[in-house]
Every structure is written in C-alpha cells, then in structure tokens.
Amino acid sequence: MPELPExxxxxxxxxxWVAHRTVADVEVLHPRAVRRHTAGPDDFAHRLTGHRIGTPSRRGKYLWLPLEDTDQSVLAHLGMSGQLLVQPYSAPDEKHLRVRVRFADIPPAPDPAAEGTELRFVDQRTFGGLSLHDNTPDGLPDVIAHIARDPLDPLFDDDAFHQALRRKRTTVKRALLDQSLISxxxxxxxxxALWRTRLHYERPTATLTRPVTTALLGHVRDVMTAALAVGGTSFDSLYVNINGESGYFDRSLDAYGREGLPCKRCGTPMRRRPWMNRSSYFCPKCQRAPRVSS
DNA sequence: CAAGGCTCCTGATAGC
DNA sequence: TGCTATCAGGAGCCTT
Structure with missing residues (x-):
C-alpha cells in the first residue's frame, strides 16, 4: 500500500521522467479514475492538453504536477493499488490501465531516454485517481488545503502536533492516521512506529507526554526514511514506482503482517486485532493495553 | 463541532 | 471443482 515513502x-x-514535458493527448479509459474531477473525463483531458508539466510536489500521500503558466495542478492519489508508470509507447496496455498521458516531445528531447515514453495511471481497485484543481497561494491544490504537513516536511511543527494530541479525545493510532493532524x-x-515506541494502538492521545510524542515522531521519521532509502533502488527502471505495495521494505517490517511470529525484541508471539475495518499488529508484552478508563 | 463508522473497488486466498 | 466469505484499506461522507 503506498504511503509516504512509496x-x-x-x-x-x-x-x-515527466517534468518539463508537454502534454499532447490524454486518454481516460475508466471514468472512476478521474471522479474527483467533477467536470468529467472529457474536461480533464481537454484542460491538460497543450500544457507543460512543472516540478512534481508531494504532501503526505498526495502528489501533484503543476501545469506551467497556469495556477492549476494535476493532483494524484494512489489509493490502495494505484501506480504511475512511465512506459514506452509500444508497451502493451496493463490490465487495469485507467488513464494514459502522451507527450509532445520535440527532438532532441532534454533527456534522450525520455523520448518515446508515456505516463500511465494503472489502478486495480480504483481507490486512487487523478484530478485537476486550482492552486492555493501556497501552490497547493485547493482540495488538499486541509491536509497537515507530513513528518518529513521541515516545517512540520512537532510541538503543535503534541498539543493537538493532548486536546483530542481519541487514540494514538487513529491520530496517526488522521491526515489533518499528520499526513x-x-x-x-x-x-x-507504534511497535518501535512500545505504544499500544488504543492508548489515549491525551495521556501522551511530550517525550513520548517526541519518540513517536522520531520513530515515524526513522521508519519512513529507511523505507524510502530502500524504495529508491528502483530508480534505474523506467517504472516510476516499484510494485504498488511496500516495495523492498516488506522484509524489514517489525510488526505489520507478523501475526503469530515472535516479537523481534522480546520473542512474544505478535498479535493481530481487527480495528477500524482493518488490522492492528502489535506485541502484547512490549505494547501493553492501556487501562480502561471509567 | 468532534468522533467514529460506512462505503467505494477488485483479486487473492481460505474454507467447505 | 466451484461456490461463498474474508481480507486488503485511504479518505470522503454520513451519522451520532
């Protein structure tokens, strides 16, 4: 599942592979892939055509491609299974190809290797999508203005995050997944990150001390930085991303997916608990459940 | 308004 | 063999 590192x-x-290239043609093969573009697939395709792509940006799990000489950006979210691939024109269509973007490269292209390639949005489960939006004055697509900065953003405010946690009446894992607190x-x-911090996922955020929040943020950053370093090994390929899952980092996971396997710290069998229509993996010894409040 | 739950989607896999 | 149930889960939207 693509998270920040992916x-x-x-x-x-x-x-x-895509920056500074001019869009020549857009083909929407599945309307759901552009459902957040409320004006529809034809409008999406028409508005991109003829514009040059600027430097891609990212906040949290969202990324966007500015259209030069406009105040708009193409916003992308990969959802569960989305991939953005740079493929040769001649490569056969992927089974779940949803959007194709062709470019008008005029030889000689800035990077000769970029000639003859197109951008493809491939998404099996169609939770992800592309859309076009006006930018805020900060250069952020307006529909994601409510998303918090991410922990690798130099302007992320650790103290403000801690104070927000103290004010919330919620649990720590819910807070970590709340994109308006940390993206x-x-x-x-x-x-x-919870395993590394030895925190149970149901720990009330109002009970976290500043040192614990600091440790938690440190572990979030460490695990994401490590994953990013490993994911980067795929840059040599034409494929823009790796495989739509957790890349090469899955072999380094300490908690996720390890039900029944020994905790890498204490050897206690790891547990899985149904949680918010998904699962939480944790060590019952290292990550003690909080006392039930009255 | 805050918090929590529902829903969208498809394919792999388990169980009978 | 073939069917059904379960799971994967981000985030917009709805309910409480």
Missing part, C-alpha cells in the same frame, strides 16, 4: 519514490520518478502515515507505518 509516494515520494513515485514523485522522484516523475521529476526525472502520509498509513496502516503499515503506523503499526511499525
């Missing part, structure tokens, strides 16, 4: 890998790939964290990295 999306950043995609962003870097787009920066290399880019999904189910996998939430479980990993």
């Amino acid at each position: 999306v950043e890998v995609v962003r870097r790939g787009l920066e290399r 880019g964290v999904g189910n996998i990295y939430a479980d990993e």
